[in-house]
Amino acid sequence: MKAKEIVTLQRSLLVDTEKLLNKQVEMEGKSSAYYLSMASWCHMMGYENAAKYLYTHADEERMHMMKIFRYINEAGGHAMQPEITDIRHNFNSLREVFELILEHEIKVTKAINNIVDHAFSVKDFATFSFMQWYVTEQREEETMSRRALELFDIIGEDGVGLWTIDQELGKLHDASVQGEA
Numbered sequence: 680m681k682a683k684e685i686v687t688l689q690r691s692l693l694v695d696t697e698k699l700l701n702k703q704v705e706m707e708g709k710s711s712a713y714y715l716s717m718a719s720w721c722h723m724m725g726y727e728n729a730a731k732y733l734y735t736h737a738d739e740e741r742m743h744m745m746k747i748f749r750y751i752n753e754a755g756g757h758a759m760q761p762e763i764t765d766i767r768h769n770f771n772s773l774r775e776v777f778e779l780i781l782e783h784e785i786k787v788t789k790a791i792n793n794i795v796d797h798a799f800s801v802k803d804f805a806t807f808s809f810m811q812w813y814v815t816e817q818r819e820e821e822t823m824s825r826r827a828l829e830l831f832d833i834i835g836e837d838g839v840g841l842w843t844i845d846q847e848l849g850k851l852h853d854a855s856v857q858g859e860a
């Protein structure tokens with residue numbers, strides 16, 4: 680009997696599902712590193728509230744990574760500490776940072792949906808159910824990222840605009856920490 684067959688006899692988590700989940704571990708880990716790098720740039724540039732928002736976001740992405748990491752091992756698989764490379768450190772503007780966040784979150788939503796679709800198609804309802812938390816979380820994160828980006832159009836970036844946007848990002852951060860956003 681092949682090693683792969685022995686493994687699958689002792690658990691219901693399929694090898695393909697495990698691979699997809701480990702890919703998601705990598706994606707959440709990269710999100711955390713990406714947002715930490717953005718937080719650092721904002722902090723260095725004096726955008727204190729944007730930095731606060733992004734430091735928190737980086738911590739949340741690490742938590743997302745760990746939740747899947749533990750799930751894989753608890754389901755009888757092997758969670759892999761991902762290689763995190765190619766993290767961008769410099770950005771052209773505060774607006775660009777928030778454009779990149781929304782773009783990235785949409786990419787993550789697609790990856791989550793792909794896992795949910797896969798889990799359903801192979802009748803892995805444990806993974807399907809586990810991933811529902813991520814479906815809800817992505818919807819909330821996309822909304823928050825879109826709101827953050829909208830501030831740039833609503834307030835405008837001229838004069839004290841950027842300062843005001845930074846203040847509003849602080850409020851958005853506080854609301855989300857209190858579970859209101």
Ligand SMILES: [Fe+2]
Nearest residue numbers: 707710740743
């Ligand atoms: Fe995430």
Ligand SMILES: [Fe+2]
Nearest residue numbers: 710784787820
């Ligand atoms: Fe996220």
